[in-house]
């Protein structure tokens with residue numbers, strides 16, 4: 124973990140789940156929230172080990188990996204400012220089903236799992252927000268299955284880059300070839316070719332693991348519809364339900 128110097132940490136309520144809480148409820152939760160800088164490859168959860176904290180990324184991105192005996196790890200989901208790491212703890216499981224690492228360095232706030240139970244026992248909004256988030260996560264996961272089967276590597280690469288840009292809140296970010304390969308479920312050589320196509324078209328620049336989005340509109344055009352579908356699901360989580 125590292126502590127940034129000379130910069131103001133981003134507002135924790137950039138996280139859509141925390142941002143969706145009414146002001147008074149957020150103020151009650153706030154003393155239990157600890158701001159932490161997440162580093163790339165920092166392990167936050169280990170498969171089969173207790174979930175000690177819930178992590179709410181502010182501008183960091185987390186990567187959830189599934190491992191198959193004797194095979195390379197495969198990324199099953201990423202979590203950014205729209206969500207939370209440690210969802211299984213909300214659903215009543217004490218142990219993490221996945222290994223989880225920092226994918227993009229940045230700020231997150233964490234809440235001890237025991238504190239979550241205390242806050243959920245009231246009749247506040249947190250419970251409803253996390254229910255809606257659970258549904259949005261299921262939709263994201265099922266959309267990813269369809270995306271992996273039906274959409275080209277170029278379309279999926281553009282989708283992930285757009286999503287990462289949203290999460291980081293900047294046109295430029297570091298994303299290693301290794302992580303991009305895990306996100307797309309392809310070999311690193313394929314990542315180079317795919318990013319090369321987008322680079323040749325003037326849509327992105329990709330050098331030494333640093334990505335710059337040069338033309339966001341063109342990146343939108345290159346991405347599959349899954350980007351918009353998943354984005355609107357997460358917007359729904361943040362919005363108060365219609366009465």
Ligand SMILES: [Zn+2]
Nearest residue numbers: 270274347349
């Ligand atoms: Zn897709």
